[in-house]
Amino acid sequence: MAQPLLQSAGAVAPAVPAAHAGTNPLCDLKVEGLCKSFGKDRSVLHGVSFSVGREEAVALIGSNGAGKSTALRCALRLIEPEAGSVLLFGEDISSARQRQLRRVRAEVGFVFQKHNLVPRVSALTNVIHGNLGRAGGMRGWSQLLAATALRDRAMACLDRVGLADQALKRADQLSGGQSQRVAIARALMQQPRMIVADEPVASLDPVAGQEVMDLFRQLTREEGITLLFTSHNVQQALAYSDRVLAIRQGEVVLDENSSGLSAADLGKHYG
Amino acid sequence: MADLLTFNRSRLPERFERPGALHFVAYVALLAFVVWSFQGAGWSFSALVSGGPALADFLSRSWPPSLERLPQLSKALLETFQMALAGTLIGIVLSLPLAVLAAKGLTRPSLLSRAVYTSSRLLIALFRTVPDLVWALVFVIAVGLGPFAGTLAIAVDTVGFCGRFFAEAMEDVEKGPAEALTAAGASRFDTIFCAVVPAAMPSFITTSLFALEKATRSSVVLGLVGAGGIGIELKVAMDFFDYQLAMTIILMIFVLVLCVERLGTLARSRILEGSSQ
Numbered sequence: 001m002a003q004p005l006l007q008s009a010g011a012v013a014p015a016v017p018a019a020h021a022g023t024n025p026l027c028d029l030k031v032e033g034l035c036k037s038f039g040k041d042r043s044v045l046h047g048v049s050f051s052v053g054r055e056e057a058v059a060l061i062g063s064n065g066a067g068k069s070t071a072l073r074c075a076l077r078l079i080e081p082e083a084g085s086v087l088l089f090g091e092d093i094s095s096a097r098q099r100q101l102r103r104v105r106a107e108v109g110f111v112f113q114k115h116n117l118v119p120r121v122s123a124l125t126n127v128i129h130g131n132l133g134r135a136g137g138m139r140g141w142s143q144l145l146a147a148t149a150l151r152d153r154a155m156a157c158l159d160r161v162g163l164a165d166q167a168l169k170r171a172d173q174l175s176g177g178q179s180q181r182v183a184i185a186r187a188l189m190q191q192p193r194m195i196v197a198d199e200p201v202a203s204l205d206p207v208a209g210q211e212v213m214d215l216f217r218q219l220t221r222e223e224g225i226t227l228l229f230t231s232h233n234v235q236q237a238l239a240y241s242d243r244v245l246a247i248r249q250g251e252v253v254l255d256e257n258s259s260g261l262s263a264a265d266l267g268k269h270y271g
Numbered sequence: 272m273a274d275l276l277t278f279n280r281s282r283l284p285e286r287f288e289r290p291g292a293l294h295f296v297a298y299v300a301l302l303a304f305v306v307w308s309f310q311g312a313g314w315s316f317s318a319l320v321s322g323g324p325a326l327a328d329f330l331s332r333s334w335p336p337s338l339e340r341l342p343q344l345s346k347a348l349l350e351t352f353q354m355a356l357a358g359t360l361i362g363i364v365l366s367l368p369l370a371v372l373a374a375k376g377l378t379r380p381s382l383l384s385r386a387v388y389t390s391s392r393l394l395i396a397l398f399r400t401v402p403d404l405v406w407a408l409v410f411v412i413a414v415g416l417g418p419f420a421g422t423l424a425i426a427v428d429t430v431g432f433c434g435r436f437f438a439e440a441m442e443d444v445e446k447g448p449a450e451a452l453t454a455a456g457a458s459r460f461d462t463i464f465c466a467v468v469p470a471a472m473p474s475f476i477t478t479s480l481f482a483l484e485k486a487t488r489s490s491v492v493l494g495l496v497g498a499g500g501i502g503i504e505l506k507v508a509m510d511f512f513d514y515q516l517a518m519t520i521i522l523m524i525f526v527l528v529l530c531v532e533r534l535g536t537l538a539r540s541r542i543l544e545g546s547s548q
């Protein structure tokens with residue numbers, strides 16, 4: 001199964017050549033020198049720098065605890081890095097005020113490692129929440145209050161992840177994989193320019209996982225959405241990315257085009 | 272093998288940590304204070320023994336309960352419950368915004384949010400620690416005798432109770448969903464109402480039901496200071512040595528409180544069932 005996937009990835013040229021990604025003026029995300037530690041002696045990131053070009057699909061790999069999730073959180077300033085700068089869509093958000101930060105975050109669909117759905121409300125309501133960054137207020141709180149246009153769009157997003165028939169099911173009653181797909185639908189609801197997905201398919205079965213990755217590829221190729229995702233599946237990471245970053249003990253140790261890499265190359269960066 | 276065993280044994284933790292001298296003195300002082308408290312509380316076996324017959328006398332003179340004023344008493348009992356219900360509802364509505372201000376971690380850490388947090392916590396503590404009977408006395412002065420004073424007292428007491436537990440429920444909610452909405456660019460306000468409140472809802476409801484039970488019990492007592500309800504009837508009956516009437520009132524209160532508690536328990540178990548899935 002892995003082999004054809006690898007070939008299909010190699011067959012399509014990356015949208016942005018990796019060699020220029022760092023200096024490309026069309027660079028959606030550029031982080032430089034990120035440092036983060038939890039407490040005094042838990043240093044997690046030591047000067048992480050990387051960039052993601054516009055419409056590029058980048059995979060971030062690394063062993064458990066390497067700092068992948070932390071790096072992604074710092075990139076949206078969901079947690080404050082101690083040092084380093086973040087440029088999102090060309091805007092420096094390192095010291096941005098809350099209002100600017102909200103506007104920029106609204107353009108990034110963030111899919112968390114743990115789906116992070118709101119329990120006790122319906123899947124549809126969770127998807128509608130994806131629009132809160134663009135339009136806040138009561139009408140975005142629940143599918144009960146939402147305008148028809150908003151509900152329609154949310155249903156379309158759910159349909160894209162194949163869960164339209166579960167729209168009114170309570171989020172805490174969905175299976176792990178269904179929850180993750182609702183979380184992806186919530187990210188789509190943002191009509192994002194970029195999707196950041198932290199192990200988006202880790203809890204999905206092989207078929208659903210490949211469907212989601214295919215959806216991501218379709219989004220990058222056809223709708224020009226930039227993608228940054230992490231994965232522990234090196235073959236999948238290679239197959240669905242234009243470029244691979246490896247992070248190890250809080251440092252970026254690999255940044256290369258996927259086409260020139262093999263699964264064995266990536267395997268070296270674990271352990 | 273033997274080496275391994277002795278090595279392991281030497282690393283075994285002590286069963287008890289031996290208290291230091293200071294701790295030992297503290298324990299002794301605590302024990303002494305407990306004993307002294309019984310004396311301070313006027314604990315007396317002889318009074319207990321001699322009180323027995325007086326109690327028996329009260330019981331025999333209060334039986335059978337008199338039913339002659341049942342219609343008036345029922346009306347007073349209904350008023351008692353209405354005070355409790357209205358007061359609790361007002362209290363819950365006022366608690367919610369106060370609890371949001373008094374919950375840690377909902378707002379961005381800043382000097383202002385610290386000040387707001389501290390002052391709302393203090394306000395809630397004030398409402399909670401001053402007994403409801405005292406609030407009733409205050410409101411009787413403010414709005415005059417009658418159930419409205421009692422309702423206000425219950426509302427304030429409920430804010431003290433619910434404000435604290437609502438805030439703690441919101442602090443305990445899992446942070447993930449709120450982080451997800453923040454990442455999507457939602458405002459703090461929207462995040463609180465979309466991610467924190469729904470997750471804390473079961474806790475809100477059980478707390479509110481407890482508050483209603485508590486309010487029903489205290490609304491009985493509030494009548495004693497003229498803040499409406501059946502309490503005043505009980506006081507009058509006692510003052511006029513009409514023990515049969517007093518017994519009727521006590522039994523009616525018993526049934527009311529029991530019913531509210533049963534209904535509360537039933538509703539709570541329903542809600543917890545719903546949330547465990």
Ligand SMILES: Nc1ncnc2c1ncn2[C@@H]1O[C@H](COP(=O)(O)OP(=O)(O)OP(=O)(O)O)[C@@H](O)[C@H]1O
Pocket residue numbers: 038042044062063064065066067068069070071113
């Ligand atoms: N909130 C936190 N408080 C303290 N330590 C944390 C916190 N978040 C992460 N860490 C620590 O930072 C390190 C990196 O965590 P991170 O979640 O970024 O790893 P990861 O690369 O995403 O791993 P995984 O593949 O398991 O998801 C870990 O050692 C973790 O214990």
Ligand SMILES: [Mg+2]
Pocket residue numbers: 068069070113198
């Ligand atoms: Mg992670």
